[in-house]
Amino acid sequence: MVHIDLRQVMVTFPQPDGGEFLAVNSFDLKVEKGEFVTIVGPSGCGKSTILSVVDGLIRPSGGEALINGKPVTGPGSDRALVFQEFALLPWRTVESNIMLGLELQHKVPRGKIEALVSHYIKMVGLQGFERHHPHQLSGGMRQRVGIARALAVNPEILLMDEPFAALDAQTREIMSAELLRIWEQEKKTVLFVTHSIDEAVYLADRIVVLSGCPGCVREIIPVSLSRPRNLEIKDEAEFVRLRRHIWGLLEQEAQRQAGGRAGS
Amino acid sequence: MVTLAHLYRRFDAPFLGTLGLVAALCLWEIASRLKWADPILISSPTMVAVALKNWAVTGALWRDLGTSLWELIVAFGASAVVGIPLGVAMGWNRPAEYALDPFVWLLYSTPLVSFWPLFIIWLGIGVKAIIALAFLFSIVQIVINTMAGVRNIDPVLIRCARSFDARTIDLFFKFTLPGALLMIVAGLRLALGRALIGVVVGELFSANAGLGFHISYYGAKLRFGDVFASLFVIVVIGVATTQLIRLFEARLVSWKS
Ligand SMILES: Nc1ncnc2c1ncn2[C@@H]1O[C@H](COP(=O)(O)OP(=O)(O)O)[C@@H](O)[C@H]1O
Ligand SMILES: [Mg+2]
Numbered sequence: 001m002v003h004i005d006l007r008q009v010m011v012t013f014p015q016p017d018g019g020e021f022l023a024v025n026s027f028d029l030k031v032e033k034g035e036f037v038t039i040v041g042p043s044g045c046g047k048s049t050i051l052s053v054v055d056g057l058i059r060p061s062g063g064e065a066l067i068n069g070k071p072v073t074g075p076g077s078d079r080a081l082v083f084q085e086f087a088l089l090p091w092r093t094v095e096s097n098i099m100l101g102l103e104l105q106h107k108v109p110r111g112k113i114e115a116l117v118s119h120y121i122k123m124v125g126l127q128g129f130e131r132h133h134p135h136q137l138s139g140g141m142r143q144r145v146g147i148a149r150a151l152a153v154n155p156e157i158l159l160m161d162e163p164f165a166a167l168d169a170q171t172r173e174i175m176s177a178e179l180l181r182i183w184e185q186e187k188k189t190v191l192f193v194t195h196s197i198d199e200a201v202y203l204a205d206r207i208v209v210l211s212g213c214p215g216c217v218r219e220i221i222p223v224s225l226s227r228p229r230n231l232e233i234k235d236e237a238e239f240v241r242l243r244r245h246i247w248g249l250l251e252q253e254a255q256r257q258a259g260g261r262a263g264s
Numbered sequence: 265m266v267t268l269a270h271l272y273r274r275f276d277a278p279f280l281g282t283l284g285l286v287a288a289l290c291l292w293e294i295a296s297r298l299k300w301a302d303p304i305l306i307s308s309p310t311m312v313a314v315a316l317k318n319w320a321v322t323g324a325l326w327r328d329l330g331t332s333l334w335e336l337i338v339a340f341g342a343s344a345v346v347g348i349p350l351g352v353a354m355g356w357n358r359p360a361e362y363a364l365d366p367f368v369w370l371l372y373s374t375p376l377v378s379f380w381p382l383f384i385i386w387l388g389i390g391v392k393a394i395i396a397l398a399f400l401f402s403i404v405q406i407v408i409n410t411m412a413g414v415r416n417i418d419p420v421l422i423r424c425a426r427s428f429d430a431r432t433i434d435l436f437f438k439f440t441l442p443g444a445l446l447m448i449v450a451g452l453r454l455a456l457g458r459a460l461i462g463v464v465v466g467e468l469f470s471a472n473a474g475l476g477f478h479i480s481y482y483g484a485k486l487r488f489g490d491v492f493a494s495l496f497v498i499v500v501i502g503v504a505t506t507q508l509i510r511l512f513e514a515r516l517v518s519w520k521s
């Protein structure tokens with residue numbers, strides 16, 4: 001069943017000089033329910049903008065964005081964002097940050113929030129840190145809070161905008177393994193933006209490779225690696241082949257951009 | 265003496281600060297006693313101490329202190345009550361900012377003392393005019409800090425709030441206000457100092473009680489020991505109230521340490 005359906009989505013931003021800046025141009029993508037789709041592409045190619053369209057923060061200037069066949073009209077509790085910058089409230093504790101989404105939605109009664117929060121604290125492995133403030137946590141732990149906060153509102157779709165980009169390489173690997181473990185439990189539909197080819201392959205059912213054209217799909221690559229996956233999978237021949245293939249696509253892209261700039 | 269060296273390293277800033285102060289006081293006393301300059305003009309620490317004692321003994325000190333503190337509290341309180349909502353409105357709402365901005369910068373850049381003749385005509389010589397001047401001194405700082413605090417909220421937090429479909433009231437009370445709180449309190453601290461200046465300046469010009477009045481009264485009589493005694497009390501008030509707010513600030517940022 002198609003969960004997210006983006007048809008010919010186009011996004012333009014008004015510019016100070018009165019013109020329009022084309023950030024995403026006729027972007028097509030169908031994501032199945034429960035599917036894990038990663039998006040890779042050069043920076044500035046419109047990845048965050050696409051997530052914002054799905055989240056309902058930005059209205060497409062052309063085409064349409066459908067969730068379960070219905071057009072997106074704004075943010076909703078069926079979708080939750082995880083941010084590269086974590087976007088935690090520094091004055092709130094871990095616990096209180098995780099309940100933020102529930103609080104803002106005014107749906108779950110106070111008494112039930114506590115139980116939900118402790119459930120998700122356990123799920124992301126933050127027991128013992130409930131009363132800590134974000135600045136007392138490492139980057140990896142902060143993003144665990146960000147993920148728990150998103151999961152706590154029980155969305156059907158998890159939108160992740162380079163969630164591990166601010167973390168060091170090793171923490172990144174651990175976090176992506178953790179994310180897969182959680183995803184196997186929760187069975188959300190995930191749209192995951194990343195710069196890292198390894199991460200894109202390791203996590204995905206399908207990888208969307210964007211070109212800088214802007215927001216044009218270069219190729220959509222299915223990943224046939226078996227699940228559940230562990231980090232050793234990165235040595236398998238199929239993984240290596242996919243990595244090399246995507247690397248090639250992005251390198252061509254980079255060269256075209258560099259060449260284009262030199263020529264103009 | 266390991267322990268002394270330890271103590272010194274731990275408290276070197278207050279220790280050296282006190283040392284400098286004591287040295288200056290000694291130098292002042294010596295200069296006065298040895299008549300390096302006319303003792304009537306430069307006074308001396310012991311003369312100031314005596315003046316302070318007499319001021320307290322007659323009870324006039326408490327009346328002057330009470331008057332000035334009362335003016336300070338009213339002016340500062342009123343400027344907080346008016347200034348914080350104004351600053352919030354300006355930080356929250358662009359049209360409000362554009363409409364009010366000229367007034368804020370006008371008040372910030374003109375010497376506010378020049379409003380004094382107007383205040384005297386509008387409000388009469390005395391407490392009301394003094395409070396009005398101190399109010400003006402104080403409110404500008406509060407408005408500017410509050411506006412900056414509200415405006416400078418991290419855009420990614422706004423994006424987060426919108427993504428959770430936050431109501432406007434939640435956006436304000438759960439994101440904007442707590443995010444701006446530190447800036448607002450810092451503004452209050454600076455404003456309190458400015459309000460105190462306003463009170464003293466107002467009293468210098470026209471009053472029949474208060475610390476500023478004490479200065480101008482004895483200044484005219486060339487009794488500089490009493491003038492310095494008054495300055496001493498003003499400094500004590502300034503430092504004490506500022507430290508009080510600093511303590512409050514430290515509690516507010518407990519999540520940072
Ligand atoms: N609100 C906005 N107003 C104007 N331009 C924007 C806005 N948001 C993004 N852009 C521009 O759109 C392009 C795509 O941005 P983004 O989706 O953030 O790229 P990515 O996430 O792939 O790095 C960039 O060139 C960016 O400068
Ligand atoms: Mg981005």
